[in-house]
Amino acid sequence: MSAHRGSRTRLAALAAVVPLTLLAACSQGTGSSGGEDGEIRMMVNLTDNLDQAYWEKLVKPFEDKTGLKVKIEGPTGKSVAESFPQQLAAGTAPDVIQSIFPDDDTAPELLDLSDEAWAGDTPMFDEYAIGDAHYAVGVGTQTQSLVYYNKTAFQKAGIKGTPTTWDVLADDMAKLKKAGYTPMQTAGDYMTGLQLQQIFHPALNQAHPKWQSDVKGEKLTVGDAYEPVFKKYAEWIGDGYIRKSDVGLNPSQADGNFVGGKVGLYTNGSWFAATLDKAGKLPFEVGVFSPPVDDSKSYPGPQGATMANPYMVNKGATDADGAKQLVEYMVTDPAAVETQLGSDGVFRQGSEVEQTGVSSRIQSVLDDAPELVAVGEGQGNVRLPVTGFNPKFTEVAQSLYTGASPADAAKAIDQWVDENR
Missing domain, CATH: 3.40.190.10 (Periplasmic binding protein-like II)
Incomplete structure (x- = not known):
């Protein structure tokens, strides 16, 4: 009552x-x-x-x-x-x-x-x-957790299949860069944090099922959960697989870069299919795959999704x-x-x-997913003990473009969670 x-x-x-x-x-x-x-x-x-x-x-x-x-x-x-x-x-x-x-x-x-x-x-x-x-x-x-790719770019780069592990993904991005493509398209505004969460959902939810609940129960910190992908992301920026200037790019411009055929890989949600349909006939075929997982885990991993x-x-x-x-x-x-x-x-x-x-x-990606899992702050009974997580996470992800270390990023998001519980 x-x-x-x-x-x-x-x-x-x-x-x-x-x-x-x-x-x-x-x-x-x-x-x-x-x-x-x-x-x-x-x-x-x-x-x-x-x-x-x-x-x-x-x-x-x-x-x-x-x-x-x-x-x-x-x-x-x-x-x-x-x-x-x-x-x-x-x-x-x-x-x-x-x-x-x-x-x-x-x-x-x-x-x-x-x-x-x-x-x-x-x-x-x-x-x-x-x-x-x-x-x-x-x-x-x-x-949520989809990676769109340019099949022509893959062919020209000599890539024969889609990556299922992080190491293979990094090798593929190196080949795409050598072939003259932007290996992975990112963007500024809300997209920076969203994309980083999207590509990590399957692996994170294998390592820590219902991780939001574990954070709420103080069995896990967000920093511990996300530091592994912060490290990968920082390496991709350092290797030039992600352009540093993309942190200031409007999401619609990022869409346009992929549609224009300049990009190898682009993480986005299922709603991007509508953008591709509106673009009409493209000079290349678009493929889609579920993000990679850790070497020891089964593929594909859980799919981030929202009702x-x-x-x-x-x-x-x-x-x-x-x-x-x-x-x-x-x-x-x-x-x-x-x-x-x-x-x-x-x-x-x-x-x-x-x-x-x-x-x-x-x-096909959706049908092959072993389960659908909560994203961001979570939903229903699987929720973080804070609100406003996504904007803060984007801020932390963007700090990796300007020199923050993965450890700094992990510490920053944990400090924010602790202050806002």
Whole structure:
């Protein structure tokens, strides 16, 4: 009860910044404000390609089948993440919420979907549990730990296969450099830290399964976990496999360098497939592989991933059963799933949706992964004891470009974790 009251207090504090029109609606009751009879309100993340028309078309078969009406709503604030807590505090929250995950404040206001028979087989269901409860279900995953490569560059450099260990990767980068290519493309801004985490996810999670939990339990430090890859990264910079100037490069420019055929290897997530599709026909074939692992470990390693297109149900929904039916449709109906998998680099392990080109190769990497693991700060029950980890990690990774030693980098991230627990 105390956790629930604390959640209510924090949510109520947010009401101070909710527009007056929403606060007026709050006086009419608590929980979901509801809509017309038989109407389910669903708040979604609206984008240029996932616009109002996209969502309305997506839910139309559900409406036709059930007779229920779905009202698609965009966020009232800057984002769904900002708007949902505000609307909870104001008593105007929608019935279904898309694109965000539960946290300690919002979880008490959501329905636990653990006992829904259809939910257990959805992607990363257990990985996003909080305690024994499951508040979020998703359509698929965004695969994080992918290395894209230029097959023409590999051929010209005399590289016959993709690397499965760190030593082979270093040898391949030496050959790519000699052949006149940028061996590994990196970038500044958020990409520096993200790429370093992405390429290390498989090896790190073999050495330290659920490492975020070990850090939280003080069995491991982030510095101890990441110093091995800090050492490798510093060596790659020193050997010229990574250009020092890349630390100031805009991520979109880095994308362009790879698309332009100047690069051998480029670490990125599954969403990069959409960028490649938009680029049209390239002068080379793109390949994809899972990052290398340590010599003594099996390949491929665990794949870093995040749940994609998550849905949650408001406990105060006017029609909770109808809201659950809608969510079930969104994450299990074959046609609805196929439509959503065709957007924003979303993939589903074991999916029978036909993929072509680089997307089919990403699907193969995902299907071959022995497990999907938490990334960055973590998710559900596997979480670091801090927030804001990714920006700090990027800062630490960028220090390796300007002369910080791997030991310095490890010490810096540990000091930050200790200060922010």
